[in-house]
Amino acid sequence: MKKIVPRLSLLACVFGAFACSPDAQAYLGGFEEQDGYRIPLNGQIVSGSFAGDAQFYFNNNPGSGYTGVVPWGAYPNTFSDGTNGPDVTRYNAGQFGTNNGGPGGAAADIGDNTGLWQAMSGGRLNEDADAPYYYGGQFTRDSIVAYRNTTPHGGSQTLNLMAMDENLSYRYSLDSRDLGGINPASTLGAAIQMSFWVKPTDWDDPDTGNLFGLSLMDAANQPVFEIGYTGDNFLQYRLTGGAWQTTAYQMGSAGYSEITVLLDTFNNTASLDISAYNDNSSLLGGDTSVLSQQALGVVSGALTGLQWDLRGGSLDNGAVSYIHSFDDFNFAVTPVPEPGGVVLVVLGAVLLGMPRRRR
Template sequence: MKSSAARFCLQACVWGAVLCSPPAQAYLGGFEEQDGYRVPLNGDILSAGYAGDAQFYLNNNPANGYTGVVPWSAYPNNFSDGTNGPDVTRYNAGQFGTSSGGPGGSPVDIPDNSGLWKVLAGGRLNEDADAPYYYGSQWARDSIVAYRNTMPHAGSQTLNLMAMDQSLSYRYSLDSRDLGGIDPAITLGAQIQMSFWVKPTDWDDPDTGGNILGLSLLDAANQPMFEIGYTADNLLQYRLTGGAWQTTAYQMGSAGYSEISVTLDTLANTASLNINAYNDNSSLLGGDTSVLSHQALGVVSGALTGLQWDLRGGSLDNGAVSYIHSFDDFSFNVSNLTPVPEPGSAVLLVMAVALMHVSRHRKRA
């Protein structure tokens, strides 16, 4: 366990770094246009000609002027079904729009994976495997995109995950815009409540392979501090660092959205988990139910700086098929934040810690 002095010094260093480098602005929100997410109904994104751009997706023609446009053979596609946006790692997803103090602006092409969304495995990387040509089947649509949903939780768009051909893994870096103006790097001693709405699919229900989707809360080293997920049969799961998935009795319907709330206490090193599960039989949302309350994480937690989605795809068992999982309306609340030092004293404190380190090094020498 870290000593209070060590934690204090670490916080001081983090504060110094934060004060010296202003944060960027990005946002999850409800994945609407004003949140910084684009679907083709609002216009395609002109390619800036970066290496790796999916220009070949437009009629397999590498000379076209758009990026992130899927081919005719993919389902759904931008031509017969103009509801899929480009993969979120291809453009400045979440970094334009006006929600939550956003800067405005519009979607632009960026070098793949250079924004706050990054694909680690599968997804867009699988779709790009045969570039500059596309040999996918009708069902091949591996990506995470903003989607013009006919049944969103709110607004008109959702975040859709699809891993038809193989499993995918995507990471999102949280930002001060997500946390109401608080930089994620300073959440080392705080309570962070995250809630979101999710609508899983029933296409994968015959699968018996355990966890089908996991959402990890990451620290600055991209290590998971706590994970939420569910089985193919939509049973809520959670996992502590280094442990196995724990399956609960709470089942989420696929005809409506269920709300999941997590409270991460990075000072007490605990997590709490609540659910409002949608019931397909009654077509009603259940009441708020506590699944975990102040569960010890078993590790010293760091600042909450990112999220990671892992969705199992490819060949599922018993004839099951991986299909669309929809997320909507993320919200965060940070409380009990460690008091902010004055800018001048924070810089002096960081300098003092550095001088102490140098002094000790000299004495040892």
């Protein structure tokens, strides 16, 4: 993982640990089985009680609970594709496995949207509209799923987003497992670095407008900084209340590009770097700074979640929305000391370094 070095980062290293959550819950990671992301074994759901994405509300009525569950062998299933897991809102995605201090355990069926992944609009909610029957085809699927990818960035699985029919919006609540044991509520006054790898689709290239956005959400439920890209894969960013700003950095669709953002919730700034994959040379470009300590324009709270937004349906210029793949999320949190604290740290370091006077 590349490092965007924040101001005062060396002094910050001497500060104590943040308050930690006692429970390891959800995790992004690399979307592997041990990260808590389920891929059916040989294309089959192992347990009949684990309905996966065949679990729909009867007649699209959430009040029906589990009374109208579609049998686990019925549509919509994974179209005989055992590499495609259930929608992340339909099971305990990211809440099992042993990676990064996970609790172990296994995938379990849960009430839709009761985990740390939430479908806000579109996605599997659009699929629910036809429950308990499904009339779509293989290429008209709306969901966010883990996928056993033949070309991942790392491991064997990726997170795949598809919004073939209409726009989707999902939220993910960060957890102490994501942040190396640090409670997200404790990230106020900190520098939080997030990096991830992405391979956009080339099916939507004719649409030059914004296609994807990943919002960094604070404790007040406001997006404090957003990163995204256009249909033709140019990196974008957006400040709260502003318009998407398109950069000159284009990501290839044949390989993975790395995006790194540093959110400083003390100084209310964001920095952005990219290493863009070049389809022509089949090489990953060097680390390039796009933004450095850009003022957010808002007072940020603690970083507590991410919102994923993907346009679907009829795109511009005949473009088609298809699969976008994400992999290998990493976070690093560094406390940013207040100016008075810096003085104390420096003074303490000087006093500790002074030789004692002999009597």
